[in-house]
Amino acid sequence: xxxxxxxxxxxxxxxxxxxTEGLPKKLIEQILETADQFVSVGDRDVKKVPLLRGKSVFxxxxxxxxxxxxxxxxxxxxxxxxxxxxxINASSASKGESLLDxxxxxxxMNADMFVVRHAESGAAHLIAQHVKxxxxxxxxxxxxxxxxxxxxLDMYTIRHYKKSFHNLSVAIVGDILHSRVARSGIxxxxxxxxxxVRVIGPKTLIPTDxxxxxxxxxxxxxxxxxxxxxxxxxxxxxxxxxxxxxxSAHEYFKSYGLTADKLARAKPDAIxxxxxxxxxxxxxxxGIADGMQSVILPQVTxxxxxxMAVMAMVxxx
Amino acid sequence: xxxxxxxxxxxxxxKIGVLSLDTAIVGIHTGxxxxxxxxxxxxxxxxxxxxxAVTLHRDDFASIGLHPQKKSTEISFTVEGRHILLVDDVIHxxxxxxxxxNELFDFxxxxxxxxxxxxxxxxxxxxxxxxFVAMTMQLNAxxxxxxxxxxxxxxxxxxxxxxxx
Numbered sequence: 001x002x003x004x005x006x007x008x009x010x011x012x013x014x015x016x017x018x019x020t021e022g023l024p025k026k027l028i029e030q031i032l033e034t035a036d037q038f039v040s041v042g043d044r045d046v047k048k049v050p051l052l053r054g055k056s057v058f059x060x061x062x063x064x065x066x067x068x069x070x071x072x073x074x075x076x077x078x079x080x081x082x083x084x085x086x087x088i089n090a091s092s093a094s095k096g097e098s099l100l101d102x103x104x105x106x107x108x109m110n111a112d113m114f115v116v117r118h119a120e121s122g123a124a125h126l127i128a129q130h131v132k133x134x135x136x137x138x139x140x141x142x143x144x145x146x147x148x149x150x151x152x153l154d155m156y157t158i159r160h161y162k163k164s165f166h167n168l169s170v171a172i173v174g175d176i177l178h179s180r181v182a183r184s185g186i187x188x189x190x191x192x193x194x195x196x197v198r199v200i201g202p203k204t205l206i207p208t209d210x211x212x213x214x215x216x217x218x219x220x221x222x223x224x225x226x227x228x229x230x231x232x233x234x235x236x237x238x239x240x241x242x243x244x245x246x247x248s249a250h251e252y253f254k255s256y257g258l259t260a261d262k263l264a265r266a267k268p269d270a271i272x273x274x275x276x277x278x279x280x281x282x283x284x285x286x287g288i289a290d291g292m293q294s295v296i297l298p299q300v301t302x303x304x305x306x307x308m309a310v311m312a313m314v315x316x317x
Numbered sequence: 318x319x320x321x322x323x324x325x326x327x328x329x330x331x332k333i334g335v336l337s338l339d340t341a342i343v344g345i346h347t348g349x350x351x352x353x354x355x356x357x358x359x360x361x362x363x364x365x366x367x368x369x370a371v372t373l374h375r376d377d378f379a380s381i382g383l384h385p386q387k388k389s390t391e392i393s394f395t396v397e398g399r400h401i402l403l404v405d406d407v408i409h410x411x412x413x414x415x416x417x418x419n420e421l422f423d424f425x426x427x428x429x430x431x432x433x434x435x436x437x438x439x440x441x442x443x444x445x446x447x448x449f450v451a452m453t454m455q456l457n458a459x460x461x462x463x464x465x466x467x468x469x470x471x472x473x474x475x476x477x478x479x480x481x482x
Contacts, residue, residue, distance in 0.1 A: 013382070037372060037389050045397075046423040049373035051383070316382025 006128055014313045016128040016137040019146035020187040028191060032156050034309035035302070041078055042304065051312050052081035055112040059085045060102075061140070062118040067276055068140050068150075071300070072115045075307035081113075099123065100130050107131060113138065113311065121145035136314035138307075144178050149310060150275050151184025153303040155192060157295055158230055160302065161271050165189065169196040171218075171225055171266070173256060174234030174283055175205045181275045182234060183213075190214040200224035201256060204245040221256050225265040233258050233274045236283045249282045259285045263293065271295045322406075322464060322473040325435045325451035326352060330359040332449045333402070333433055340400040341365040345417045346388040348406030348464035351473060352435055356404060364402075365394035374416035390420055397425035406464040406475075408434040408450070411443035436475070438462055 005022055009015045014027060041047055057076040061069050069085065076083045088102065103114070113136045116124045121143030128137040141147040155165075162168055170189055176182045176199045189197050190213070197215040199206060206217055218224030225231060236252060246252055258272065272284075272294045280286045289296060333356070336342075342364050344353025350368045357366050370388045403417065414432070421427065433449040438456045456462060461480040464473055 033387055034383060036387070037370060040389060041373070041423075044423050045425050048423070050419075051373060051378055312383050316378055 006125065014310070016124075016139075016314060017148050017310050018124050018128055018137065018139045020148045020151045020184045020191070021146065023148075023188070023191065025191050025193070028152065028155065028188060031152055031306065031309050031313065032159060034313060035156055035305040038078075038305040038308040038312075039302065041308070042301065048078055048080055050080045052076065052079035052112075052315055055081045055315060056110060057081045057083050057113045057115060057311070058106050058111045059083060059115045059140075060088060060106075060117070061086065062088045062099075062116070062123070063141070064089065065117055065141065067300070068117065071303050072138075072140060072149075072307055075304050075311055076113075076115075078304070079308055079311055081311070099126070103127055103130060107135060111135060113315065115140050117141045119143055136311075138310060138314065141180055143180065145180055145183065147180040147184050147275075149303070149307050150181050151188045152310070153299060153306040154181075154185050154232065154273060154275075155188045156302045156306050157273060157299050158271075160298070161295060162229055165192040165194040168194050168230065169198070169228040170194055170230040170232065171198045171200055171228045172215075172232045172234065173200040173221065173224070173258065175236055176201050176210060176234070177205045177207050178237060179234050182232075185232060186213050186215055196228075198224050198228065202246065202252075221262055222265050225262055228266045229270055231258065231263065231266055231270055231272050233272065233278075233284050235275065235277060236279055238279070249279075253282055257281070257283055257285060258288050260288060263288060269293075273299055276300070318477040320475040320477070322352075322435060322475055326355050326473065327359070329433055329435060329449060329451040330356055332451070333360065336360055336362065336364060336402060337400060338362060338364075340402055341367060341394055341396075342402050342404060343367040343369055343392070343421065345403065345405045345413065346370045346386075349404050350388075351464065351466075352406050352433075353404035355473070356402075356433070365399075367392040367394065369403075369417045369420050371413050371416035371420055374419040376412055376416065392421075392424050395425065396421065396427050398428050399425075401427045401430045403430050403432050405432070405434050407436045407438055407462050408432070408445070408447055409438050409440050409462075411441050411445040414445050415443055435464075436462060 007016050007018050059069055059072055073083050115138045117140040123142045124137055124139035139148055172182050198218055199215050200218045200221050274296045342353050342357050344350035368391045370390045372384050431448040434447045435451045437450045437453045459480050461478050463476045467474055
C-alpha cells in the first residue's frame with residue numbers, strides 16, 4: 001500500500017491533500033487555475049457557490065490556529081458546505097479518546113471531509129488511510145511535516161505577482177528546521193520548476209540535509225537575499241527563544257529580521273511574504289510588513305480561494 | 318460536417334434589432350462569449366459587456382467533478398435592475414443555461430434577461446426557450462455541435478462531431 005501516493009485516485013485526480021511532496025506538477029497547476037475561478041467569488045453580492053451543498057466538513061483542530069481554521073471555514077461556507085468546528089484540545093482527546101476513535105465517531109455522523117491540524121507529523125496521513133472511500137482529508141498542518149494549503153497559497157501568490165516560476169529566485173528566511181510552511185513551500189517550488197530556492201537562517205535552525213531538497217543554504221542574510229524576486233519570511237516561534245537554539249529576539253532581529261537595508265539587496269520589485277501571525281520587530285520590521293513590497297494580506301485573501309479549490313477538487317473526484 | 322456560423326451571427330443580430338441603451342450583453346463561456354463579442358460590435362452602441370463561466374453552478378458536479386478550466390466570470394457592471402441579453406452559441410438541454418442564470422444572479426437581480434442563441438438543436442430537459450435564434454436543427458443525443466475559429470480566416474464555424482464520452 002505504501003507504493004501508491006495516498007493523495008491520488010487511480011486516475012491521478014486529487015483524493016486527499018496531505019503534502020505538496022510528490023504532488024504532480026500538473027495537479028498543482030490545476031489547483032492554482034481552479035483557485036483563479038474562486039478569487040472573484042469573494043467580491044460578489046452573493047459570496048457563495050453551490051458545489052459543496054449538502055456536504056459536511058469537519059474542522060478538526062487538535063492544535064490551535066485561529067487564522068487557518070477561519071480561512072478553511074470561510075472556504076467551505078463559500079462552497080455552501082455545512083461546517084462543524086471541533087476544538088479537540090477541549091473535548092474528547094482530553095478525556096482520553098484516541099484519534100481514530102474520534103474520527104470513527106465523526107464519520108458515523110456522515111462527515112464528507114476532515115480538515116485536520118495536529119501537532120504530530122503524519123496525523124493527517126493516518127486519518128486518510130483510516131477513513132472510508134468517499135471521505136476526503138485535508139492536512140491543515142501536521143507537526144513539522146507539512147502545511148500543503150499554505151504552500152499552495154504561497155505558490156498562488158507568487159504566480160499572481162511574478163507570472164511564472166522559471167528564472168525566479170526565492171528566499172525562505174527563518175526557522176526552517178521547525179517549519180512545515182518552509183517544507184511545503186520548497187517542495188511546491190521545486191516541482192513547479194523554480195530554479196533557485198534559497199534558505200536563510202542560523203545554523204541551529206537549518207536542517208543538516210536540507211540541500212537534498214534542492215535548495216542552497218545561506219547563513220548571511222544580506223548575501224542570501226542578493227537579487228532575489230521573492231522573500232518568504234517565517235514566523236519565529238517564541239517557544240524556541242528560551243532554548244539554546246537562539247540568543248535573543250533582539251539578536252535574532254539584527255541577523256535575520258527583514259529590514260529595509262536587507263531588503264534592498266533583493267530585486268527592487270521583490271515581493272515580501274509571511275504566513276502569519278507576524279512578530280513585528282522580531283522577524284520583520286514593521287515598515288516592511290506594511291510596505292509597498294508586502295503581499296502579506298493578499299496572501300490571506302488568496303488562501304481562501306486556494307482552499308476552496310482544494311475542497312472542490314477532492315469532493316468532485 | 319461543418320457549418321459556417323458567420324451568416325448566422327448576422328441573422329441573429331438582425332433578429333435582435335435594437336437594444337435599449339442600458340442593456341448589457343453577456344456571453345456564456347466559451348462559444349457564447351465569441352458570439353456575444355460579435356453581436357456587441359454588430360449591434361453598435363455602448364452596451365456593457367460581460368462573460369459567465371458556469372463551472373461553479375453545474376448540476377453534474379457530483380458525478381463528474383470540477384472541470385479544470387481557465388475561463389472566469391467577468392461582470393464589471395451593476396447587474397441589479399439592468400436588462401441583460403444573454404448569449405450562447407447552442408441551446409441543447411438547457412442545463413448550462415440554468416447554471417448561467419444562477420451565476421448571473423449571484424451578482425444581483427436583473428430587470429430582465431433575454432436569451433439569444435445561434436442554434437437551437439432541440440433536446441431540452443428544462444423549460445428554457447430562446448428569445449432570438451438564428452437556426453433550428455435536430456441533432457441526435459450522441460452528436461455534438463462545437464463552435465470553433467477557422468485557423469486560416471479566423472471566421473467562426475460549427476463542427477458537427479460525435480459526442481466526447
